Amino acid sequence: MKKYCLSILVLASISIYSCLIVTENRVVGAKEERSLKKTSQDISPELRIKIDEWMKLLYSEDSAIRTSAAISLLGLNLSTVYASLIDILKNSDNDDVRISLIKAFGF
Secondary structure (H helix, E strand, O other): HHHHHHHHHHHHHHHHHHHHHHOOOOOOOOHHHHHHOEEEEEEEHHHHHHHHHHHHOOOOOOHHHHHHHHHHHHHHHOOOHHHHHHHHHOOOOOOOHHHHHHHHHHO
16 A cells, blocks of 8 residues: 555656646747757756656556656657667667557657
């Protein structure tokens, strides 16, 4: 029961933070999208910590947590994060992680 409550708490916090990030990164027009995309140099220290946490959660035993972490990372709209996720997808020996990434990418 304790593990279940912890999983729910982690998922809820990831979801809430993802909504905040998506709202923060919303784009008005297609032309502005290129200029508004964050580079790895523009990432705040707090966001770097969150990215590291979500990357670790990709290897969770709970598939819902893995998928939620992958979706949160994709929602950041950062090319460096995309590259890392694609690298994990190509090179990971953990099939569960790969399946969660495939679901998050929408395949």
